[in-house]
Amino acid sequence: MKEASKQLISILEQVKSHVSDDSNMTWTRYESAVELRTEINEHITKIRNFDFENLDSLKTDFLVTCTFQEHSISNGWAEEFLKLASEFDEVYEEINKNRR
DSSP: OHHHHHHHHHHHHHHHTTOOTTOOOTTSSOSOHHHHHHHHHHHHHHHHTTOOTTHHHHHHHHSTTSHHHHHHHHTTOHHHHHHHHHHHHHHHHHHHHHHO
16 A cells, blocks of 8 residues: 555655646636635545545546646647556556455
C-alpha cells in the first residue's frame, strides 16, 4: 500500500503542476486555481497519512468530462491527462483491493 500511495501522490503532483494561477477554470467546479490546488494538497496530505476516505471522491475528478479532464482540455495538457487518468485507475484499483 505504501508504494501505491507514493504513485498516487506522484499523479496528483503532476496534475497540480498544470494548475497555474492563470489557468482557465471555466469548465471546472472551481472558482480559482488556488482553490483547486488547495483541494489537491488536501488529498495529498490524507494519502501521505494513509487516509483513503476520500478516494472515491478523488476518482470522480479523474472521470471523463469531470474536473481534471476539463481543466486539461482548456489548458493544453489533455494527452498527459489521459495517461495520468489511466495510471490513477490502476493505483485506485490496487488500493481498493488492499482496503477490503
